[in-house]
Amino acid sequence: MSSPSSKAQAAREAVAGRLRETRLDAGITARELAVRCGWSESKSSRIEHAKTPPSDADIRAWCTACGVPGLADDLIAASRQADSMYVQWKRLQRTGLRQLQESGVPLYEQTQQFHVYCSNVVPGIFQTPGYATALLTSIAQFRGTPDDVNDAVAARMERSRVIREGDHRFAVLVEESVLKYRIGSLEVMAAQLGHLLSVMGLPSISLGIIPFTAPRTAWPLETFTIFDGQRVHVETLSAAIKETQPSDVALYLKAFGNLKEVAVCGSKARTLIASAIDALG
Numbered sequence: 001m002s003s004p005s006s007k008a009q010a011a012r013e014a015v016a017g018r019l020r021e022t023r024l025d026a027g028i029t030a031r032e033l034a035v036r037c038g039w040s041e042s043k044s045s046r047i048e049h050a051k052t053p054p055s056d057a058d059i060r061a062w063c064t065a066c067g068v069p070g071l072a073d074d075l076i077a078a079s080r081q082a083d084s085m086y087v088q089w090k091r092l093q094r095t096g097l098r099q100l101q102e103s104g105v106p107l108y109e110q111t112q113q114f115h116v117y118c119s120n121v122v123p124g125i126f127q128t129p130g131y132a133t134a135l136l137t138s139i140a141q142f143r144g145t146p147d148d149v150n151d152a153v154a155a156r157m158e159r160s161r162v163i164r165e166g167d168h169r170f171a172v173l174v175e176e177s178v179l180k181y182r183i184g185s186l187e188v189m190a191a192q193l194g195h196l197l198s199v200m201g202l203p204s205i206s207l208g209i210i211p212f213t214a215p216r217t218a219w220p221l222e223t224f225t226i227f228d229g230q231r232v233h234v235e236t237l238s239a240a241i242k243e244t245q246p247s248d249v250a251l252y253l254k255a256f257g258n259l260k261e262v263a264v265c266g267s268k269a270r271t272l273i274a275s276a277i278d279a280l281g
Contacts, residue, residue, distance in 0.1 A: 009050070015079045016050040019062055023048075026066035036065035054079060081244075096145055097136055097152035101159060107227060108162045115226035115256050116172040121183060122192060123172055125160045126199055131192040132156050134184030163204060173208045173259050175220055179276035186280050193277045197270060208263030209272050218258035226252055 023033050023044075030048070034041040038061075046052035047062075054062070056076050063072040108125075116123050121135060132153045140149055162168050179196075182189060200207050224234045232252045234241040243249060264272065 011078070011081065012053060013050040015054075015075060016048055018075060018078070019054070019059070020048045022063065022066045022068060022071060026068070028066065033062065033065050037061040056080075096148035097140060098148045098155050101152050101155035105155075105159050108159055109166065111162075111227045112167055112169060113228050114168065114170045114172075115229075115253065116170065117221065117225075117256055117259060118173070118178055118223045119175045119220045120178065120223060121181065122178055122196065123174065124156055125163050125170070126172070126196060127156065127160070128188070128192050128195050129153055129157060130185075130188040131183055134188055138183075163199060163202060169204050169206075171206045171208075171256075171260075173210060173256065173263050175210050176212050176272055176276075179209070179273060180279070190277055190280050193273050193280075196273055200270065206265065207269060208260060208265045209269045210259060210263045211272065214262035214264075217261060218255055221255060221259075224252055226256065229253060 023030065028036075030044040031041045034044045037044075037058075043052065047054045047058065056079075059075050059079060060069070060072045063069050063075065114125075116125070122131060124132070127135070133149060136149045136152050136156075139145075140147055163170060179193060183192070196207070199205055222234055222236055224232055226232050226249065230244070230249065232241075232243040232249055234243065234252075243252065263269075
């Protein structure tokens with residue numbers, strides 16, 4: 001399977017190809033197109049060869065110059081999809097962390113069934129303010145983003161209301177290591193683990209923990225969230241990846257199913273969380 005970055009580039013090239021075909025169908029040269037659009041011929045070439053991603057305005061001007069303004073909306077939608085498939089964190093977080101937290105609210109409010117797998121930290125929807133503050137502070141420092149951690153934490157807490165409101169269901173899996181990793185002080189960790197015990201009792205929540213000793217049928221993966229079985233958000237160190245191709249979504253659903261087979265729930269999960277609390281001393 002091709003990498004997310006290569007698939008994103010392929011999608012950008014497909015948009016560029018459609019724009020080139022539109023120009024050729026109109027029977028005009030790249031130079032004539034540039035004159036009609038009021039930009040340089042080199043810009044037309046960069047767009048056609050997927051070297052420069054076109055803006056919405058560029059696409060509208062291109063389609064108008066080719067006599068097919070009605071094609072613009074479809075091409076803009078395709079361009080936006082290609083642009084969002086693989087986005088580096090430094091681009092998403094260039095103005096700080098708050099805006100990224102807020103941008104996810106509509107998707108969270110619209111989604112009914114969540115499948116969440118976390119191998120490194122407590123899922124964002126279950127984080128306490130103290131844990132989120134410690135985590136987002138380390139992220140901001142590592143990536144050198146503007147310091148808006150307090151606002152970002154408030155936005156994350158606001159987004160997390162979905163676990164208690166509306167018709168949402170959450171199937172969540174975490175590795176036991178998540179319970180052990182120290183994010184923040186001992187007090188922060190104790191409060192966070194106690195909060196996990198609390199949210200487990202919500203009727204919308206199904207929380208499974210994969211023990212260290214579980215016989216693995218699936219290796220630990222990168223953190224991912226599946227929204228209504230239609231799209232997947234994957235978090236890597238350098239980028240946020242969105243998968244919408246049905247075969248890719250199905251792959252993540254299969255992985256989630258394999259991980260669920262070795263997870264413990266209910267009283268056994270509570271025992272693991274309680275043990276992690278006891279280990280804090």
